[in-house]
Every structure is written in structure tokens, then in C-alpha cells.
Amino acid sequence: MTSVGDGVGSCVSVVVPTYNSAKYLPLCLESVRRQKYPHLEILVVDNYSCDETQRIAEAFGATFIRCKGSQAAARNMGLIHAKGSYLLFLDSDQQLGDGVVADCVFLCSNLVVDAVKIPEVFVGLNFWGKCSALWKNSVVKAGGATGGIPRFYKKQTLQQQLVFNDELRWWEDQELYQRLKSTGLKEAWCRGKVVHSEADSPQKAIRKYFSYGHSVVAFKSNQVKAPYSTTFMITISTLVQMIKDSGRSLSIFLGCLFLVAVKSLSAVFGFLSRLER
Numbered sequence: 001m002t003s004v005g006d007g008v009g010s011c012v013s014v015v016v017p018t019y020n021s022a023k024y025l026p027l028c029l030e031s032v033r034r035q036k037y038p039h040l041e042i043l044v045v046d047n048y049s050c051d052e053t054q055r056i057a058e059a060f061g062a063t064f065i066r067c068k069g070s071q072a073a074a075r076n077m078g079l080i081h082a083k084g085s086y087l088l089f090l091d092s093d094q095q096l097g098d099g100v101v102a103d104c105v106f107l108c109s110n111l112v113v114d115a116v117k118i119p120e121v122f123v124g125l126n127f128w129g130k131c132s133a134l135w136k137n138s139v140v141k142a143g144g145a146t147g148g149i150p151r152f153y154k155k156q157t158l159q160q161q162l163v164f165n166d167e168l169r170w171w172e173d174q175e176l177y178q179r180l181k182s183t184g185l186k187e188a189w190c191r192g193k194v195v196h197s198e199a200d201s202p203q204k205a206i207r208k209y210f211s212y213g214h215s216v217v218a219f220k221s222n223q224v225k226a227p228y229s230t231t232f233m234i235t236i237s238t239l240v241q242m243i244k245d246s247g248r249s250l251s252i253f254l255g256c257l258f259l260v261a262v263k264s265l266s267a268v269f270g271f272l273s274r275l276e277r
Helices: 026-031 053-059 071-083 102-111 127-146 157-158 172-181 202-214 228-245 252-273
Strands: 013-016 042-046 064-066 084-088 092-095 114-115 120-122 153-154 187-189 194-198
Touching: 013 026, 013 071, 013 102, 026 053, 026 071, 042 071, 042 102, 042 153, 064 071, 064 194, 071 092, 071 157, 084 102, 084 127, 084 157, 092 127, 102 114, 102 120, 102 127, 102 194, 127 194, 127 252, 153 157, 157 172, 202 252
Parallel strands: 013 042, 013 084, 042 064, 114 187, 120 194
Antiparallel strands: 084 153, 092 194, 114 153
16 A cells, blocks of 8 residues: 655655564554545555564555564664655554544644644453553553653654664654654654553563563663653552552453563563673
8 A cells, every 4th residue: 555645745654663473563554544645655564474574564555674683673673764744653452433634634734743643542352451551551541741752753753863773672652752852853643643542461471571672781872861760650650540540350460460570570670780890
């Protein structure tokens, strides 16, 4: 469905990093195809998947690019190949609500903002996914209007920065956002939403968050510090919000606490293992 349109300047490039993403990718790309914005291109940047990811991407008319490395590296690669003047960074397990792209373009062009935040709703696909979704939805509510990270950017804004730190597997979008904010980034909130599908398990969480913690040592910048204190404060606010939201299911609440503990400990061990080297 790649269509740059007559005016390349109005094109939106949707960058989707993938790795063995065949299970969720069709829903993601279908949500992009439903957008009523006329000038879109999809760039699927793949970390050498061994499933049907490439076939699915090409069936939706996406440009398929291989890139070995982190999700940050994939996003940087997408930026290099993007033809549009706007970039939308979407995960393969996310789905755009109708009209999101058009609204983001409107905000950038009419309110003269550099980036747009899109409200995110997490949906659990299994028991552990529901536990994870409870926590992440509580994070979103605790953050309020000042929380969230932009997913939609003017390409020009990103070209003026060092873009994503490809040594990071965690906080890479937060790190970029903080750098951009320090330069006076102008931002707005989109009216639409993005739905994020959660299908978690303790085993998967251990592997993922150990890897995340392992990469946090690379969080270096002359302009910002690793957001440890910010993360602590958000965690406390999130716990309070989670208690408010979890009255309907004690098992989901307890599972959420267990999963948060597993993720936190895994990240700590990953961090410490890197320091010992």
C-alpha cells in the first residue's frame, strides 16, 4: 500500500520494527491501511525473522528492510529510508485507531508542533498479558497529561538530533524525548488512540527485562541523566493508581504485582551483570 502521493512533503512514513512478528503484524498493518490519510508509506524494518513476517509485510505493500540489532537501530534505519516529512514509529503489536495519522498531521501543520503524543491503551491477550496491561494502563493514568512519549515526529526535528541510541534496548524512546525536550520541543496530544496487545509470561519477562537492564549502562548523554529517580516516582504513583483500578479481580492484581517484581529483579540483575564486566 506504499503511496507517497503527489506531494512528498505531505507523506507520512510509518516505521514498524519486527522480529518474528507474524502473529500480530497483520492487525498492525491493517490498522495503518484503514487510515484515511492519502499519502502513507510503511517501512517494516526486520531483525532477520524466521517466520512469515516478510511475506505478511509485502502482502500489505510495505517496504521490507533487514537490519540486525536493537529496536532503536531499526527505527534509525527506518528514518534513513523514509521518504516522508513525518515519521510515525509503531510497534508490531500495536494498532492505530481510525483517523490518528490525519489528526497528527493536522496538529503538526496547524498548531506548528514538532511531535505528537498518541494516547495508548493496553489490552491483555492472556492471564499474564492482563496482569501486564493492568500495570501499564495504570502507568498511563498516573502520568496524566504530562506523561507519555511522542510517536509521531516531523522528520526535520529528528534529523537535527542524534536520533535513537542504538545501544539501548530500554528507554531509548524516553532518552530521545528528553534530549528533544531540552532543545524546546513543541508537542501536542492526538485525539485518537493506539491499542497495544499484551501477551506476557514470567519466563518471557525474565529474558526481556534482563536484556533491558543489561543495556541501561549505555544510557549516557551530555544533556540528560538516566531517569532512575523519575522511574521511582512514577512507580509509586502507578501502584496507587493500580490499587484503584484492580478492584474487579484479585487474581489479576496479585499476578500484576508478581510480574512487576519479576521484571524489576530481572532488570536489576541484568544491570549488575553489565557492571561486573
